[in-house]
Amino acid sequence: MRIISLSVDGIFQAAHNGLFDWLAGQDADLICLQDLRAQEPELLDRDEFTLDGYFCYYFDSPKPHNNGVAIYTRKAPKAIVYGFGLQCGEDMDGRYLQADFDNISVGSLLAPGGHAGERNQEIKDRFFKELEAHLTKITRKRRRYIICGNWQVAHTEDDVENADLHTEESGFLAHERQWLSTLFSSVGYTDAFRRGNPDNDEFSWWPSGVLKKGDGWRTDLQVISRELASTVEYAVMYKANAFSSHAPVIVDYDLEDL
Numbered sequence: 001m002r003i004i005s006l007s008v009d010g011i012f013q014a015a016h017n018g019l020f021d022w023l024a025g026q027d028a029d030l031i032c033l034q035d036l037r038a039q040e041p042e043l044l045d046r047d048e049f050t051l052d053g054y055f056c057y058y059f060d061s062p063k064p065h066n067n068g069v070a071i072y073t074r075k076a077p078k079a080i081v082y083g084f085g086l087q088c089g090e091d092m093d094g095r096y097l098q099a100d101f102d103n104i105s106v107g108s109l110l111a112p113g114g115h116a117g118e119r120n121q122e123i124k125d126r127f128f129k130e131l132e133a134h135l136t137k138i139t140r141k142r143r144r145y146i147i148c149g150n151w152q153v154a155h156t157e158d159d160v161e162n163a164d165l166h167t168e169e170s171g172f173l174a175h176e177r178q179w180l181s182t183l184f185s186s187v188g189y190t191d192a193f194r195r196g197n198p199d200n201d202e203f204s205w206w207p208s209g210v211l212k213k214g215d216g217w218r219t220d221l222q223v224i225s226r227e228l229a230s231t232v233e234y235a236v237m238y239k240a241n242a243f244s245s246h247a248p249v250i251v252d253y254d255l256e257d258l
Helices: 011-016 019-023 118-138 174-187 192-196 226-231
Strands: 002-007 030-034 055-059 069-073 079-082 095-100 104-110 144-150 189-191 220-225 232-237 249-253
Touching: 002 104, 002 144, 002 220, 011 019, 030 104, 030 144, 055 095, 069 095, 069 104, 118 144, 118 174, 144 226, 174 189, 189 192, 189 226, 192 220, 192 226, 192 232, 192 249, 220 226, 220 249, 226 232
Parallel strands: 002 030, 104 144
Antiparallel strands: 002 249, 030 069, 055 069, 079 095, 095 104, 144 220, 189 220, 232 249
């Protein structure tokens, strides 16, 4: 089973850059897109956003042309879950869409960014606090999870090209990195890309917008239930063409059925 995840910096721009032509040739079972910056009525029934053989689901932001996520899937899901019920009411500053199948759930996540200032960082921190509570809760369920998205956090020094220059920046703050460490060490999840690709020079986001040049970060993750770790067969960042300032994350899993 192949899953592709990409933060698109606006779906209109990404489509113009050839994203959907590329996706049509990737034989992915599921595609998770983030940061659409468009509303569902703008996208439905338009050929440039359609992939033959896929069902498509969107979760808009209440703020027009701000964030938004999507899931394209070859197999019709049993259910679609919109958001995860944040008590702080800040789903609007992040998005989460989940497709439930027989034995597994696949989510498309866009976390809030904290680069715009202290208030934004506070919102981001609360989002992750409640996300941790949600992820801890669902580990008790008898189902497996793959959560793909732009997490807005790089975990280790290997995940930021010039790590020593960014220790005081949102996305690489000590408490954010510790949050991921806790998620991976004790909550019950693992980093699928690292299971399939140990290279320390793989990045998924370039703030400059120029892929493969300059200051790369790995903030786009497929986070999986720990019991799925042994199913990861292959993981790569696709960087031959630039569809946005992020690179698609491609992970192949040894899972025959959803």
